[in-house]
Amino acid sequence: MILGVDIGGANTKIASSDGYTGSFYLPIWKGADLTGILKSALDELCPDKVGVTLTCELADSFLTREEGILHITEIVSDLIEDALFFSIEGEFQDHNAVVTHPEKFFASNWIASSIFLAEEFGDILFVDMGSTTTDIIPICSGKPLAGMSDFERLKRGELIYTGLLRTNVATILDKVEVDGYLCRLASELFAITADVYLLLGKIEARDYTCDTPNAYADGGGKTVEDASRRIARVVCSDIQELGMENIHRITNEIALAQKNEIKEAIDLISRRYGLRKVVCGGIGEFLIKEASEELGLEYILLSGHYGKEISSVFPAYAVARMMDVE
Amino acid sequence: MILGVDIGGANTKIASSDGYTGSFYLPIWKGADLTGILKSALDELCPDKVGVTLTCELADSFLTREEGILHITEIVSDLIEDALFFSIEGEFQDHNAVVTHPEKFFASNWIASSIFLAEEFGDILFVDMGSTTTDIIPICSGKPLAGMSDFERLKRGELIYTGLLRTNVATILDKVEVDGYLCRLASELFAITADVYLLLGKIEARDYTCDTPNAYADGGGKTVEDASRRIARVVCSDIQELGMENIHRITNEIALAQKNEIKEAIDLISRRYGLRKVVCGGIGEFLIKEASEELGLEYILLSGHYGKEISSVFPAYAVARMMDVE
Numbered sequence: 001m002i003l004g005v006d007i008g009g010a011n012t013k014i015a016s017s018d019g020y021t022g023s024f025y026l027p028i029w030k031g032a033d034l035t036g037i038l039k040s041a042l043d044e045l046c047p048d049k050v051g052v053t054l055t056c057e058l059a060d061s062f063l064t065r066e067e068g069i070l071h072i073t074e075i076v077s078d079l080i081e082d083a084l085f086f087s088i089e090g091e092f093q094d095h096n097a098v099v100t101h102p103e104k105f106f107a108s109n110w111i112a113s114s115i116f117l118a119e120e121f122g123d124i125l126f127v128d129m130g131s132t133t134t135d136i137i138p139i140c141s142g143k144p145l146a147g148m149s150d151f152e153r154l155k156r157g158e159l160i161y162t163g164l165l166r167t168n169v170a171t172i173l174d175k176v177e178v179d180g181y182l183c184r185l186a187s188e189l190f191a192i193t194a195d196v197y198l199l200l201g202k203i204e205a206r207d208y209t210c211d212t213p214n215a216y217a218d219g220g221g222k223t224v225e226d227a228s229r230r231i232a233r234v235v236c237s238d239i240q241e242l243g244m245e246n247i248h249r250i251t252n253e254i255a256l257a258q259k260n261e262i263k264e265a266i267d268l269i270s271r272r273y274g275l276r277k278v279v280c281g282g283i284g285e286f287l288i289k290e291a292s293e294e295l296g297l298e299y300i301l302l303s304g305h306y307g308k309e310i311s312s313v314f315p316a317y318a319v320a321r322m323m324d325v326e
Numbered sequence: 327m328i329l330g331v332d333i334g335g336a337n338t339k340i341a342s343s344d345g346y347t348g349s350f351y352l353p354i355w356k357g358a359d360l361t362g363i364l365k366s367a368l369d370e371l372c373p374d375k376v377g378v379t380l381t382c383e384l385a386d387s388f389l390t391r392e393e394g395i396l397h398i399t400e401i402v403s404d405l406i407e408d409a410l411f412f413s414i415e416g417e418f419q420d421h422n423a424v425v426t427h428p429e430k431f432f433a434s435n436w437i438a439s440s441i442f443l444a445e446e447f448g449d450i451l452f453v454d455m456g457s458t459t460t461d462i463i464p465i466c467s468g469k470p471l472a473g474m475s476d477f478e479r480l481k482r483g484e485l486i487y488t489g490l491l492r493t494n495v496a497t498i499l500d501k502v503e504v505d506g507y508l509c510r511l512a513s514e515l516f517a518i519t520a521d522v523y524l525l526l527g528k529i530e531a532r533d534y535t536c537d538t539p540n541a542y543a544d545g546g547g548k549t550v551e552d553a554s555r556r557i558a559r560v561v562c563s564d565i566q567e568l569g570m571e572n573i574h575r576i577t578n579e580i581a582l583a584q585k586n587e588i589k590e591a592i593d594l595i596s597r598r599y600g601l602r603k604v605v606c607g608g609i610g611e612f613l614i615k616e617a618s619e620e621l622g623l624e625y626i627l628l629s630g631h632y633g634k635e636i637s638s639v640f641p642a643y644a645v646a647r648m649m650d651v652e
Contacts, residue, residue: 029543060516060540063555064564132514150562155507161562162513171496171513181481187488187497188458189515190386214386217355229389236476236487238390 003047004320006109006313007034007072009059010132010166010210013313014041017324021309021317025209028072029059038079051323052076053086053109053315058150069102086112086319088148107150109315110135114144116318117279121300125275127266127292128314129284131165131194131210136265138273145273157265162258164203164284165194166210169234173257176235176250178242183235189213191230193258198227199251202286263291270297281314329373330646332435332639333360333398335385336458336492336536339639340367343650347635347643351535354398355385364405377649378402379412379435379641384476395428412438412645414474433476435641436461440470442644443605447626451601453592453618454640455610457491457520457536462591464599471599483591488584490529490610491520491536495560499583502561502576504568509561515539517556519584524553525577528612589617596623607640 001020006013012034014022022041026032042050057068076083077095084092087104088111098105110128117126118139126137126144136158138145146158153159162172169191175182192213197203205222212230214220219229225239231251232242239247266288270276280288281302292299302311310317327346332339338360340348348367352358368376383394402409403421410418413430414437424431436454443452444465452463452470462484464471472484479485488498495517501508518539523529531548538556540546545555551565557577558568565573592614596602606614607628618625628637636643 029540058512058559058562060514060546060556060559061543063545064566066566149567151509151567154512154562155504155509157510159562160510167513168494168496168515170494171511178481183477183481184483184486185497186384186480187493188386189494214355217387219389220386230386233384233386236384236480236485240390240392241475241477 001045001047002320002324003041003045003050004112004316004318004323005038005050005052005076006112006316006319007052007054007056007076008109008130008132009056011130012037013316015310015313015317015320016045016047017317017320019307019310020045021313023209023313025211027211028056029061031061034072034075035079038076042080049323050080050083051086051092051319052083053112053319054105055107055109057106065106066102069098069105073098073105084323090115092323110137110146111144112318112322113137113281113315114139114146115142116322118142118144121277121279123275124277124279124300125266125270125273125297126279126281127262127288128281129262129288130163130282132161132163132167134160134162134262134265134282134284134288136160136262136269138269138275140273140275157268160262160265162261163193164197164282164287165192165208167193167258169193169196169231169254172254172261176253178235178246178250185234186236188233190233191227193254195227195230196251196254196258198222199224199231199248200255203283207283259287259291262287263295266291266297267295270295281311283312285311327371327373328646328650329367329371329376330438330642330644330649331364331376331378331402332438332642332645333378333380333382333402334435334456334458335382337456338363339642341636341639341643341646342371342373343643343646345633345636346371347639349535349639351537353537354382355387357387360398360401361405364402368406375649376406376409377412377418377645378409379438379645380431381433381435383432391432392428395424395431399424399431410649416441418649436463436472437470438644438648439463439607439641440465440472441468442648444468444470447603447605449601450603450605450626451592451596451599451623452605452607453588453614454607455588455614456489456608458487458489458493460486460488460588460591460608460610460614462486462588462595464595464601466599466601483594486588486591488587489519490523490608490613491518491534493519493584495519495522495557495580498580498587502579504561504572504576511560512562514559516559517553519580520548521553521556522577522580522584524548525550525557525574526581529609533609585613585617588613589621592617592623593621596621607637609638611637
């Protein structure tokens with residue numbers, strides 16, 4: 001059995017070519033126990049081969065992305081001697097290749113998904129909304145055409161650093177409408193998109209897999225009341241002063257603004273490459289589907305094709321499947 | 327000697343009516359040692375009376391603002407039995423009054439400054455830019471006319487939750503211009519305004535009194551290189567890939583956007599009340615001065631009038647001075 005591993009800054013995801021999946025909130029910048037998670041997966045699954053893709057090198061515990069890649073691949077290689085790493089050139093390479101050219105292994109997980117999907121679906125726009133970011137990848141003639149670094153993709157509108165769970169709502173909107181005023185937001189990390197989608201009923205507490213902004217405190221839990229309190233704090237208020245009606249209004253406005261930002265980018269990239277079919281993936285798949293529908297684009301749901309579990313760990317699955325063929 | 331104390335969410339400031347000042351980074355939500363700081367100030371200064379103003383009740387370690395006020399005033403009263411608390415009605419009250427009507431003691435520090443300044447300068451627009459927020463307070467006929475809660479002030483544009491040090495740069499701008507592209511920003515807490523003003527030479531490392539976003543990590547320091555690295559990370563990059571020229575360009579763009587937001591609000595409020603004279607205070611005084619000049623408004627610098635130290639802890643000083651008269 002082949003195991004694919006996708007190590008992000010906040011989450012590590014694991015999938016086997018035959019359908020096992022696992023997702024772990026494992027914040028690299030907090031020194032999370034990557035070794036422990038990998039070890040227990042190895043003990044449980046005893047894979048024949050392990051393929052790894054990384055995006056965690058941007059974590060702000062590293063001085064440079066190079067340092068990040070070298071540090072994490074060393075942890076992996078110490079544990080799994082013959083682990084192979086997926087490069088931005090679309091190849092599986094051993095640890096020596098990573099040490100020689102670490103820059104070829106920055107942020108490769110969307111490339112793994114894209115190359116795999118190209119074989120399956122042909123020319124498509126692949127849009128994958130995760131907990132933290134949204135990838136918008138044009139795929140034409142079997143090749144992902146997005147920029148080759150996160151910075152390049154940000155510039156071209158192919159990466160939007162906005163996600164379904166971890167995004168600070170104060171980065172989404174400057175002002176919300178309340179009581180007939182346009183009210184500025186507090187710029188603290190008071191509430192995140194997981195609070196928004198929990199209140200809107202789009203996710204449940206068990207889907208809220210990251211930490212809450214005030215996890216350390218009383219009221220820092222994942223109930224509707226906790227989330228309401230956090231949303232109220234974004235306008236320097238509390239439930240008592242603001243009221244639930246205003247809280248729902250603000251929540252809807254934030255969700256709409258996030259969808260509109262993604263929609264605008266999908267519209268731009270789909271026109272740029274003449275792509276009319278969107279493949280939607282990630283835990284924010286439902287939101288990408290809505291945006292695609294509203295834009296009049298065709299869409300395919302990864303969850304419909306592969307099941308919800310595989311859709312939510314897709315790069316890991318793609319790595320495992322591609323390695324299986326090699 | 328009379329001591330004034332201003333307890334904010336992130337900073338506690340102390341001033342005596344005869345000119346002693348102290349400022350302490352004391353994040354309430356992290357359970358900072360308020361008692362210890364107050365105790366050593368009392369031991370050193372032996373004040374006859376102590377007056378307190380609070381804004382820390384919004385910290386997300388509290389369920390409600392009421393809980394915040396009651397918790398912090400109890401800590402103060404346990405230590406200083408006859409401490410008096412400044413209310414939003416402009417009166418000094420004992421702890422019993424706080425327990426009976428905690429809501430009268432929410433966010434009163436700008437009211438203390440304003441009432442004190444009204445006596446000194448008459449009709450003015452008082453603009454105080456601190457580490458975290460900017461107050462824009464119209465004062466007419468001896469009375470501050472701003473809304474009476476942070477939420478009301480946010481709605482009316484009299485509170486902008488943006489400051490000189492602690493503000494996440496991703497809440498200031500959505501996109502920056504790089505290499506001819508409009509590049510979206512990463513929505514993490516990767517860099518703050520203290521990084522921006524450090525790189526622009528507007529503050530020095532010793533003025534960077536809050537934690538850096540990655541204080542826990544190598545490279546989480548307060549050098550120009552550390553700050554540059556954090557700014558690069560905001561576009562998912564590092565110094566190597568982005569280059570110092572781009573880093574400076576982005577830094578300037580963020581600073582300009584922050585100034586423009588404050589300028590727009592000053593313009594609005596000054597017109598609303600027909601006020602043409604701005605009193606500028608706080609550690610961001612220089613920025614308020616620039617904004618006022620660009621708007622063609624008269625301005626007075628609190629630091630010119632009272633000295634830089636008093637200007638940066640002004641609400642505490644105002645409390646001490648007003649209590650001295652009582």
